Amino acid sequence: MRRRPARLAALAALLLLVALAPSAAAAPASVTIASFAFDPKSVTITAGETVTWTNLDRAAHSAALTGGGPKTKTLANGESDSLKFTAAGTYPYVCGIHGSSMSGTVVVVAAAPPPTAPPTPVPTPVPTTRLTPPPTATPEPTPLATPSPPATAAATAAPSVAVAKPTEQAAAPAASDSAGPPPLVIGAGAIVVIGLVAFAIARLRR
Numbered sequence: 001m002r003r004r005p006a007r008l009a010a011l012a013a014l015l016l017l018v019a020l021a022p023s024a025a026a027a028p029a030s031v032t033i034a035s036f037a038f039d040p041k042s043v044t045i046t047a048g049e050t051v052t053w054t055n056l057d058r059a060a061h062s063a064a065l066t067g068g069g070p071k072t073k074t075l076a077n078g079e080s081d082s083l084k085f086t087a088a089g090t091y092p093y094v095c096g097i098h099g100s101s102m103s104g105t106v107v108v109v110a111a112a113p114p115p116t117a118p119p120t121p122v123p124t125p126v127p128t129t130r131l132t133p134p135p136t137a138t139p140e141p142t143p144l145a146t147p148s149p150p151a152t153a154a155a156t157a158a159p160s161v162a163v164a165k166p167t168e169q170a171a172a173p174a175a176s177d178s179a180g181p182p183p184l185v186i187g188a189g190a191i192v193v194i195g196l197v198a199f200a201i202a203r204l205r206r
């Protein structure tokens with residue numbers, strides 16, 4: 001639960017970086033020409049962007065980079081023209097018609113070092129959440145312990161066989177005392193013993 005705020009903070013930082021990047025780069029700049037002056041006098045752009053000049057004066061003007069660099073066409077009232085700046089640097093310019101009495105500056109900043117940093121921070125927190133589910137596997141082994149009681153029932157059946165044997169030995173001495181009944185007693189005793197043994201075997205097999 002404590003990791004969520006950290007993630008949110010990382011996300012917020014990312015969003016801030018993304019939000020700040022375009023504003024620093026600035027939209028393609030526009031400069032108006034009014035009352036024999038450039039407004040704003042200085043503009044900042046990123047390499048590869050353009051600056052557009054629009055003439056609001058009745059008189060014609062232009063923008064010409066000093067040192068014999070490129071310049072706009074001559075702008076009549078209401079006309080616009082643009083120059084593209086591909087290399088970083090500071091470019092002073094003047095009016096191509098009225099000279100250094102009308103001056104301005106274009107500052108060109110090198111393009112896009114920031115995009116390389118953002119991607120790294122996010123991926124690491126994910127694997128830790130997978131460790132929690134496994135505990136569910138342990139409850140399953142416990143049901144196996146309950147089947148064991150049947151083994152104790154088989155153990156209790158075994159003593160009943162031991163109890164049956166004494167009756168067989170008790171019947172034998174009685175047979176030697178009297179001559180008439182012994183075969184019947186022996187037969188009945190044998191049937192009882194066989195029955196008990198059969199019963200005990202049947203129970204043991206279960």
Ligand SMILES: [Cu+2]
Binds near residue numbers: 036061062095
């Ligand atoms: Cu001018």
